[in-house]
Amino acid sequence: MEHLHLTLSIFLSFLMGVMAKSTQYLPRMIFTDKDTAVKRLSLSGHHAPVKIIPQRHRDAVIAVGQQEVILYDFQKTPVEQTVLWHCGNTSAAERSQDCRITVFQEMNETDLVFVCVAADAATRCCQMNVSSASPSCTSPSKVKKIVDSMKSSVTAKVEPSILVESGDSSSLYVTRSGQENSGIYRFGEKVIKPSNQNKEQHFVGLMFNRRKDDPLQNKVYAFYKARNCENHPQSYTWTPFVTQVCMADVGGSKSKLQRKWTSQMNAKLFCGNADTKQSFSELVDVAVVQAARWQDTRVYGLFRNEWGMSAVCVYTIQDIDDVFKNSKFKGSTKAFPLDRKRECVEDSTKLPYETLDMIERTSEMEQWVQPRNKSGPILINLHHNYTHIHVDTSQHMMNSNQAVLFITLNNGAIHKVIHREGEVLVGAEYQVFTNHVHILSISLQTSCRRLVVASNSELVHLDVENCGKYGDSCDECVLAKDPYCSWDNNHCVPHTHEDVQNGTAVDFDICPLTVKTGKDDIVQRVTLPYGSRYFLQCPVTSRHAVYRWNHLNKNTNCSVQDQSCFLHIDHVGPKDAGTYTCESEELGYVKVRAKYDLWLESRAGTHRSGWLPWVGVVVLLVKSLFC
Incomplete structure (x- = not known):
């Protein structure tokens, strides 16, 4: 019972912290297949x-x-x-x-x-x-x-695999998941297998990191989750790991680790917040964004926890490399055991027997790899499980200080996430499947910015440059903060690749945020009979905006439902007549979204104001007094 109370208190503490940021983690706009260009192909099961x-x-x-x-x-x-x-x-x-x-x-x-x-x-x-x-x-x-x-x-x-070509030869690196013989395998001129171990491991990603300044240190990194065998009441089912091997590794000597990795080291990945005891322990997927400097290459890790929540944490190869170079080995009393190599060597078969024996006994680091700048998750989803992640790795995105992520949900939707230094925005949610489906794979055609998504029954090809849907004003284009879009003095349009490569970026100061008066907005006239019910509808664009109704200088907040927010008028009477204005406000930008002029209908005619109906009430009252 004590453990249950502790777990619940940790969960509630974490939940309150996330709720404070919940708006930024919700999609700003929702696009269906009616809002974006979509091509569909039906697939049978084996296709x-x-x-x-x-x-x-x-x-x-x-x-x-x-x-x-x-x-x-x-x-x-x-x-x-x-x-x-x-x-x-x-x-x-x-x-x-x-x-x-x-x-x-x-x-x-x-x-x-x-x-x-x-x-x-x-x-x-x-x-x-x-x-x-x-x-x-x-x-x-x-x-x-x-x-x-x-x-x-x-x-x-x-399984995750990479093909490394070098001159006239090639090597293939492939992972194997499961309870037996799991690990990284290399095929080609020098075949290498993992050491015998019976840990259950499931690999989600594999990457090659080239060191142009020192090719001997070229490495392959794999990302996996391992089943936790600890019998501790607070232990999680899965633990996330990163492992590295040297490409120059040719295995040990004939007496020890022959044709097996001598350079492999493993470190746990932390995604969460240590202060609030928040943790995401199951690694689901990874996406790699290569950089000009190998140290700056980023790994976007997709995690979930045992409460059904998802998170994204970002690591750099520098973060990972620092742990492998400086951490103690698990169970070791010395930071740098004698002859235990941290660097790749030219001929691993010449390593001393004692060193190889030490390598075989332990390869796990004591220190965990922390997210970039120890910043914790950049994104948390309380409502759905994220299932796949893909990052735009086109050259113009890599040269800028921002990234566009596409993340699939367990209900078949897709989130478009903009990540720039110190800021994360879920810019849009795409709902292109008619039913809740399980997405098998996702990829981006960077040349034309088309997303290709596969389920068991369909292959969907959709446009993710939806600049025109953000609005018809400069302010609305800027508020979207979409690196794919810019304002051309007339419309919100997709960036040309030439513009981006030349360093042109969205200038958030080109149109200062202003208040729209709404004086030129179309006013809809509504005539209602006394005592009737009516809903006034206000269209919703951005879900990060606050919507409110104004009537007779009184504001009423409006809760968003689907793509609209409604004002319910029950038992229409004289007090309800007049002008209703629905406004949205986001980051100081205010715009009139809908305007209604409500009139009351009576047997004597139609009246906008409330004084004529009250004449009838006064007459009836006088009659009752004198009769």
Whole structure:
């Protein structure tokens, strides 16, 4: 019972802190498929893609399903579908088994991809040209060693993977999740596997970090959640981790850690607020934004907690690298055990036996990796579970001090989030699926700013440059704070890529926030009979604005419901006649959204003011006094 009270007090403390910021975490605007350009493709179950890869130079995407690869060309009407690969391309023996695609990676050369297909007994990999009319499966020398080393490796599903090309050779890094043999695997010239361990791990992301100034220190980072085996009443089910391996690692000596990682180190990720005991312990997804300096590369981690809430925390590779370089190892009494290397070495097979034994015994750091600037979550959602995260990594976004995030919800909606230094805004929610669906994959075509979203039944292609929907004034365009949009002196329009690359950004001072008088607004006349009921409707644009009704110099706040807020007038009488004005106010900007002139209807005619109906009341009163 004491533990329950403690847990509830922590939860309530956390909840009160979040509620203070709840408005900024709610979507400012809601867009349906009527508000944005949408293309839809129906999918059958086995066509449902688990991975979407936008094409670099055309309005098309490659959708990787369980048993086939399809190219969707959105420039064609109707959308053209071309099957690039299916399990029918494999041998008769493989087709008779449980054939499934497990690896699909774009290569450096345009239109070249690397694909692996696993059957029950083996895995077959090859290189393919997706622009070919009839793509064929080949194994050139550059990928031959990966192809050969992958034959005996069979994975059950698509896992995070990266293909690293270097000169005439390539290496494939693939994770494996589960309770047995989980970890990072490398295939190619030097095959490396994880050390034997029986921890349950589930990987959500894998990234390559290139050190141009010191290639020997090139590293691969993986992000995963591990099941917590501690029997403590306050322990969580999952613990989030980041792990690193050196690309130069070739394994240990013949007597210890041969063909196994010698450079692997693991550190826990913290996402929460230590002061309020707020914590998000289950890592759901990650998105990486590469930077010119390797230290500045950002990792956006998507987390949830056991209360069903979600959060986003941001880390830099510098944050992660500092922990791996400076933290004690878990269980160690010394900050720097003898001969325990923190840097990548040229030949790991020459490491002393004692060092390799120490590496095998422990690889976890004592210190946790904290979010960037120890700032805690940049975003929290109390109402829905977030499921996937994607960050715009186009060059013009990377060069600016801001980011646009697209995050899917468990009800099939998508949040567009603007993140700039010290500020986070959920700018829009897209509701493009008719029913609540589970989104499988999400990706952004950065060249045209089209979001591609896949569910079990549909592939949806939608425009996320909705500048014209923010309003018809400069003030409304500026209030949106959307880095995709700017004011051109007439309309709120999408930024041209040239403008952004030249350093042009939205200038929030180009139109000072002003109060709109509403004198030119259209007034709707409403005539109602006595005693009737009526709802006055006010259209809602921004959900971050405050809406209020004004009647006879009296203000009444209006609660937002769906896309409108209403004023209920019950039993209409003389006191209700007159002019009603609905205004919105956001960050000092006030605008009239609706204006009504309410008149009363009587047998003698229609009256705007209330004095004529009272004449009848006075006459009746006089009669009652003298009769």
